[in-house]
Amino acid sequence: MLNHMVPDRAPGLDRVFHALAHPARRAILRQLCGRERNLSELASPLNMSFPAATKHVRVLERARLVRRRIVGRTHLCRLQPKPLAQANTWLEGYRKVWEGNFQRLDALLNELKSDPNPTPHASVRRQAKRQA
Amino acid sequence: MLNHMVPDRAPGLDRVFHALAHPARRAILRQLCGRERNLSELASPLNMSFPAATKHVRVLERARLVRRRIVGRTHLCRLQPKPLAQANTWLEGYRKVWEGNFQRLDALLNELKSDPNPTPHASVRRQAKRQA
DNA sequence: GCGATTGTCAACCACTTGGTTTCATGTTTC
DNA sequence: GAAACATGAAACCAAGTGGTTGACAATCGC
Numbered sequence: 001m002l003n004h005m006v007p008d009r010a011p012g013l014d015r016v017f018h019a020l021a022h023p024a025r026r027a028i029l030r031q032l033c034g035r036e037r038n039l040s041e042l043a044s045p046l047n048m049s050f051p052a053a054t055k056h057v058r059v060l061e062r063a064r065l066v067r068r069r070i071v072g073r074t075h076l077c078r079l080q081p082k083p084l085a086q087a088n089t090w091l092e093g094y095r096k097v098w099e100g101n102f103q104r105l106d107a108l109l110n111e112l113k114s115d116p117n118p119t120p121h122a123s124v125r126r127q128a129k130r131q132a
Numbered sequence: 133m134l135n136h137m138v139p140d141r142a143p144g145l146d147r148v149f150h151a152l153a154h155p156a157r158r159a160i161l162r163q164l165c166g167r168e169r170n171l172s173e174l175a176s177p178l179n180m181s182f183p184a185a186t187k188h189v190r191v192l193e194r195a196r197l198v199r200r201r202i203v204g205r206t207h208l209c210r211l212q213p214k215p216l217a218q219a220n221t222w223l224e225g226y227r228k229v230w231e232g233n234f235q236r237l238d239a240l241l242n243e244l245k246s247d248p249n250p251t252p253h254a255s256v257r258r259q260a261k262r263q264a
Numbered sequence: 265g266c267g268a269t270t271g272t273c274a275a276c277c278a279c280t281t282g283g284t285t286t287c288a289t290g291t292t293t294c
Numbered sequence: 295g296a297a298a299c300a301t302g303a304a305a306c307c308a309a310g311t312g313g314t315t316g317a318c319a320a321t322c323g324c
Contacts, residue, residue: 017150018153020145021146021147021153023142023145024282040300040301048282048283051301051302052282054302059281072292072300073300073301079229088227092220098214171271172270180312182270183313184313184314186271186272205321206270
């Protein structure tokens with residue numbers, strides 16, 4: 001019924017969402033929009049040690065959000081946006097929910113409050129009686 | 133230039149993406165589509181202990197993705213989709229990147245390879261020389 | 265009132281995360 | 295060849311995650 005595009009148990013989704021869950025990594029992704037950058041460029045605006053920054057890059061690589069290409073002594077990183085699109089697709093599965101479909105739930109609950117008979121969740125009926 | 137709708141350093145985004153980064157929590161969200169459910173309902177298909185499941189629900193509550201309403205002894209949980217929409221908005225900021233804009237980067241790099249003069253990143257010029 | 269249901273809390277555990285510092289390695293430049 | 299540069303790797307640490315178990319409290323049905 002929902003999210004038929006992206007399955008629920010997807011370790012890829014785990015890694016992508018986890019990668020997006022840190023502001024430093026989101027900042028790295030934003031830096032990577034438009035052009036490649038090497039690790040020093042990525043690390044310098046991050047206000048943390050260089051090894052810490054490269055660990056964040058590695059998290060992004062595990063999530064396949066960043067690909068690295070070694071050129072001499074510099075490691076050029078490049079945004080790999082497909083997993084972002086996949087995460088977006090997963091979120092889109094909930095679009096109808098946040099675009100007002102949940103108001104139908106409101107309507108349903110109100111209906112149940114005014115009509116004590118149709119045997120939905122017992123607790124909902126109790127709630128209705130209590131508030132009456 | 134990008135993501136002007138949702139700021140980069142947003143602790144709300146941290147919590148939302150972290151909440152989405154676990155399959156159990158995504159399964160809970162999906163269960164919550166359409167109707168409220170109490171904690172037992174949410175926990176039973178999750179193949180883990182009840183306290184573990186309620187911890188996941190609490191993570192979702194911290195991310196404002198779930199709101200809880202106590203009715204007698206049952207705790208009814210309800211999907212709160214606005215943060216999902218916010219995460220979606222953040223991702224949308226990268227849509228142009230994954231919808232082919234990054235091919236302009238390819239074109240730019242190829243242009244740099246064939247023209248050694250226009251002083252971009254030194255490493256890119258070196259790369260061009262090496263491959264020539 | 266009793267027993268079953270629903271859920272909380274605290275303690276505990278193994279593992280991961282996010283950060284540091286220090287040292288080593290390959291590369292470019294002069 | 296030496297110095298500067300770009301990065302990796304390892305050891306370490308504090309805090310957080312994800313899970314368990316066991317004891318406890320409130321509530322509902324009978």
